[in-house]
Amino acid sequence: MSIQNVMVIGAGQMGSGIAQVCAQAGLNVKLNDMKQEAYDKGIATITKNLSRNVEKGRMTEKEKIAVLSRITSSLDLKDAHDVDIVIEAAVENMAIKHSIFKTLDEVAPKHAILATNTSSLPITEIAAVTNRPEQVIGMHFMNPVPIMKLVEIIRGLATSDEVYKKVEEMTVQLSKTPVEVNDFPGFVANRILMPMINEAIFTLQEGVATKEAIDDIMKMGMNHPMGPLELADFIGLDTCLYIMEVLHEGFGDSKYRPSPLLRQYVKAGWLGKKTGRGFYSYA
């Protein structure tokens, strides 16, 4: 059965982007969040992105309206009763993902694939709370989703070849490039990226240089599009901390210990761009 109906869970920065690219590829999308305001915020971001495409001549106004008409609001996981795939992009927390996947296993059709956009949590452990571990898979999009080409596809221990192939095909349909990896802490992207960001935070904490200097060095010296502190703000400092905790616990190696300054910022609610303040301030 081909994939036509999708539920995306979490209308935050990742979920809204995933919903947008699915709808642009002609799929019907139910965008689920716990609160109507979160959905409204997600749809406002999608509308802004699509309007920019219209202004730039990449899409007509009619096409924009058609894309938006394929996205509907959902505030209840039971709405997954008729979808072919669910892509979960709620908060990076195992207890929350377990609860979502348990419910999805009960309400989604038997054939439905249950994918997660987790940036680091073990797919095998998420799959274990369902009765269909062979249909659970990691589909790790990069931020900002409408722009970034990569989707890291993570096989859990039980993920079937058939499910992997379907998700790979869907990724290509979304005009993205799938890259296969195995289920190990942080997968590949964040096992390499996040220790660099964490080290930049230690460098700031130790007073080696200012935040601007650290970012300038990595931008100009390594040709990175964003410096590591600016990137941390962009990703969300809460997400960065959760990922470092997964690496630390998963490998049991002190080289992955999260920076105390990162912990402090998260405790203060300075989560980066999404809350208006992180290492930098955002008006």
Ligand SMILES: CC(=O)CC(=O)SCCNC(=O)CCNC(=O)[C@H](O)C(C)(C)COP(=O)(O)OP(=O)(O)OC[C@H]1O[C@@H](n2cnc3c(N)ncnc32)[C@H](O)[C@@H]1OP(=O)(O)O
């Ligand atoms: C944590 C994880 O689990 C995994 C991750 O995702 S890690 C994060 C991975 N992402 C990155 O590393 C991003 C690094 N940054 C970049 O690549 C670039 O800075 C960027 C693409 C975000 C912006 O590019 P830029 O050239 O600096 O700025 P800008 O010219 O404003 O933007 C380029 C285009 O991207 C669009 N864009 C920028 N931010 C966007 C966003 N948040 N959403 C949608 N579109 C966006 C802009 O509108 C612009 O589009 P046009 O073609 O219409 O002009």
Ligand SMILES: NC(=O)C1=CN([C@@H]2O[C@H](COP(=O)(O)OP(=O)(O)OC[C@H]3O[C@@H](n4cnc5c(N)ncnc54)[C@H](OP(=O)(O)O)[C@@H]3O)[C@@H](O)[C@H]2O)C=CC1
């Ligand atoms: N940020 C990034 O760069 C990347 C993040 N990811 C992963 O994507 C996921 C989402 O991250 P991101 O979009 O940045 O986070 P955001 O905080 O922007 O969005 C998360 C959204 O999910 C909602 N939510 C929380 N719990 C539930 C639930 N039980 N049911 C439905 N919705 C829920 C949140 O609501 P509320 O705010 O009310 O809690 C919020 O609207 C995480 O797993 C993260 O690791 C993957 C790749 C890149």
